Amino acid sequence: MNTLQTILDNKLIAIVRGAKPEDTLKIVQSLYDGGIRLVEITMNSPKALSAIEMAADEFGKEMAVGAGTVLDPESARSALLAGAQFILSPTLDAETIKLTKRYGAVSIPAAFTPTEILTAYELGGDIIKVFPATTLGPKFVKDIHGPLPHIPLLPTGGVGLHNINDYIDAGAAGLGIGSSLVNTKKEVTREYLVELTEKAKQFVLAVQK
Secondary structure: OOHHHHHHHHOEEEEEOOOOHHHHHHHHHHHHHOOOOEEEEEOOOOOHHHHHHHHHHHHOOOOEEEEEOOOOHHHHHHHHHHOOOEEEOOOOOHHHHHHHHHOOOEEEOEEOOHHHHHHHHHOOOOOEEEOOHHHHHHHHHHHHHOOOOOOOEEEEOOOOOOOHHHHHHHOOOOEEEOOOOOOOOOOOOHHHHHHHHHHHHHHHHHHHO
């Protein structure tokens, strides 16, 4: 699997933050059933490395499993050894990018300003996470895409069905989808998982359109 191409083709990275370890595989299965092919398990989740390892073992051939909220190279290395295929950060850290690339994985650092976005890309970021996108909105992505069209951008934060097409039209290469898709504060019942699959289908359909 070419992870970078999988991200660019499928665009939607479902963020699983704070899920109980015993619920993670159920959530990932429901996302897969809904057509999601990219999932990020955040490092500030309970037993995150175990969750990444289980998800990678179970779905690694059908989905690209990544680690999110990675703040340092040590955490990146642990996640990659657990099976993560891409590393996302909420910040820009040169050593984390370097370590990720050394292991042949996809690096997605975060940036907020044009200068940070260019710096992150020149340091080796494959895709640059625009975070928090809630503050900036689709117009910012469009404005950045003008002078820096060669840099793939992944808006994250506040992305939902109400604005997903605006981001795509603005030139976003991908989208990080958090609680508007996976709300881990809810009890993971059978009904919840069915609803999650249906919601995932709506997101996939929106991007395909």
